Amino acid sequence: METFLALAIPGLFTGAAYAIAASGLVLTYTTTRVFNIAHGAFGMVLSFVFWDLSVRQGWDPLLALVVVILVIAPLIGFVVQRLITRGLGNAPVSVSLVVTVGMFVGLVGLAQQRWPEDRVEVDAPRFVEPFWLTFADGDGVPGWQIGGTTITGHQLITILASIAVAAALYLLLTRTRIGTAMRASVDNPDLLRLFGGKPDDAAALAWMIGMSLAALTGILMVSVVGLSYVDLTLLVVNAYAAALVGRLKSLPMTFVGAMVIGVVEALVAGYSVDNELLATIKPAVVPLVLFVVIVAMPQAQLRIGQVKGMVSAPVPTVPRMGVSAGAVLLVTAMVVATGSEVTLLRLGTAATFAIVMLSLVLLTGYGGHVSLAQLTFAGVGALAYAKLGEPNLLGLGVAVLVAAAVGALVALPVLRLTGLYLALATLAFAVVMEKIVFKNDTIGFGTGGAVEAQRLSILGYRFESTGSYVFVMVALFLLVGVAVLLVRRGVVGRMLIAMRDSPAACGTLGLDLRWFRVGLFAASAGIAGLAGALLAGLRGVIGDTDFVFFNSLPLLLLAVVFGITSVTGATLGGIGLMLLPVLQAESVGGVPLGGVMFMVIGLGAVLAGRDPNGLSSYLFRGGRWVEQRLRTRLSASLPQLPPAGADDVHEDAEEPVAAPARVEVGPGVPARG
Amino acid sequence: MSLLEVDDVVVQFGGVTAVDHASFTAEAGQVTGLIGPNGAGKTTCFNVISGLQRPTQGHVRLDGRDITRMPVHRRSKRGMGRTFQRLEAFGSLTVRENVQVALDIHRGLAGRLRTVGRPARRQRADIDALLERVGVAAYADDRADSVPTGAARLLELARCLAAEPTLLLLDEPSSGLDETETDDFGDLLRELAAEGTAIVMVEHDMDLVMGVCDTIRVLDFGEVIAIGDPAAIRSDPRVQQAYLGYSDETAPADGVDETPTTVLEVTR
């Protein structure tokens, strides 16, 4: 019992820090309906700012603290709300997820760029001292002895800060006008406006406070976690879990959740010393908790009244697909014939990423669901292919099926829930896979971090040379691309779009959305698994570093930037993602591009997030323009030709239709009440 | 036995009682009007009947069978169809495709196998006939989010009809329609009822309600305050009271935000 307490009590203090972060998350979510995936990334950047001010520039820590939390953070929150997240709450959840993931990646890039890890500064150690390190009791031991454990001044400050935050939030939300407005603005922004409230002000305030709380958590944790871009950012997973315990609306439950998570984490860490199972799960306790909490969420009711109708990229006709595919194969053949080994490997990598992006076209572009674990599914495919040791179509097929099955397994427990929870479940899954399963010697890449795989043979012919193998990869990409387009043109594609536009209507028309979604998710994971298996064959040696969770984020973002609704977008996105590390290694005018690329991608996603067709839609528009010019030319010179059938060019909407021209009924005021 | 029985249903949102021990029925072959001031709980009733909202208390029976806890999609298989006050058309599909999806869903996989080999043209003709019937054939090839509100409402009706429902729930179907369109719409409702469909209609256009409804239920503050035929309802003092100072033209648009809302809890 005594050890139990000794282990558990420190957990309460980390729990208190999580509670601060989580309450910020809940506040922004309830007020603006935007789940800020980047909450932790903001905390990370702001703690770097704090370190920069207090250590590098030598400010007084207290002054730096006040400036960061009360000036810089709220300012950033205000700007972010006004420029980036305004109105996102009414957009489909996939859009707000992409935009906040964009901020996430952009901020990590910013931190890498501004405070590079390899820069050594003698007078600025990369370290933040805990506050009040030197409280001493009578015997000169720092801290106080409680329940067999030592409480440091820093821990005390953490818990006091969390109590202060809780009290301040309580007063704000119940005792002030704007606080009431914040509670009401989600409920009914139009109603609030009618009674003279300003939902936009409430939203801005929520983001300002949220940002301050993110900063406070980051600064409190930085002395524990260290100045690490990723570790500080991923602390937010704890906050996600706590916020979900509060079902994204109850602050008291969020606090309770945070404390429980802190304690569970501390206990697992403590007991893992002599318990093998606990030692195994220790690196991923919190994502596991997050997964459990998500699964335990109550049934979500189908949401009515979402914004519907997205502009979709045109779906090409079969002949057109043939021509494009032929062109891509031709280019590939030319590269294969002339390119160096390095070029070929890059092309193969691009094909891999492009296939993964196809899985997102299906899942996100058509289906409206976001997955933050596509590279992890690719990793599952790679593992299955390598471990099976059957480098042929059968082995490839099994790899695809294994990845699909894992995808279904992730989607199944969250069957009853909506998009946001599915996305968070994929995030938890990806972290668990990375920290536990991929490291496992039997089923993972092992402690060595890599396994061997062989190149594919089809019908007895072995594609041993890199050139021929890459050609096969591109061909398979095209095959999957055509398959995705054919699905889009058929019954299932129509249903996917319908489900994305209005789940409620699909439900009342008799579609069992849950199973449909599991199927969609499995198909998408299977495609990603195919990509991973092919990459394994290409590389010969494949490891967990090829499927790092974090890289799924730029992958998603590039897919969105280039256009997540079209195969063209996936092609361009695949090439773009392949070039990313190449570009990152470059420097322009002495400035290394490492973090800059992330910033560009993040910004791109923030800007492009609202138009899922991305950059490739400009290509289509340009193409249509040229085509129309040609056609008018042609018909002018050859008037006897029958007019080209306009409606068999594109199945889908010809031109993006701007804001729906319909008149919304309401929202108004209930007559009374 | 009535086709639809709403029995003592209560729905509470936090402290708000949206539906308060409401009970009413609807019969096959009849048009049942459900009227009441804004915020009376009509849409919430529809959500309960169609399964989008779990009632706090009470039961819903369809054809004698308790469906209170039945999943949304299964109700459609049992013949229920509904339209939405806030439009739920599939905005990025064309009007024709909207109906096509409804047909696809209705037929399911087995149905598709049965219709394999059936010329696509025939199916298309069926859909076009349906669009013609509700009066949106002119918009068949337009994206559903680009058509006027009235047409989008009719489209939602066409989508329901594709599944050949026995019970239709229409939430303010006539708003957005002009006078002739409203007349045609009323005729269509009578036709559908004559074919045996039970129709429950929430509507603010009193001429339409009085013209086509066989029977009317009046909801106020979540309670059913009157049940009767149009003439009886018109002269009911409680109804007049509830509607006092309230005419259809000047009525503020109904529209409680229908998204399930979260109220930030600060206490427990």
Ligand SMILES: Nc1ncnc2c1ncn2[C@@H]1O[C@H](COP(=O)(O)OP(=O)(O)O)[C@@H](O)[C@H]1O
């Ligand atoms: N999701 C919800 N959350 C909270 N209150 C709601 C919700 N939906 C409806 N209400 C409330 O329930 C009452 C009835 O609304 P509604 O059923 O839309 O009325 P009607 O359709 O008759 O105008 C209103 O007071 C409204 O504020």
Ligand SMILES: [Mg+2]
């Ligand atoms: Mg209503």
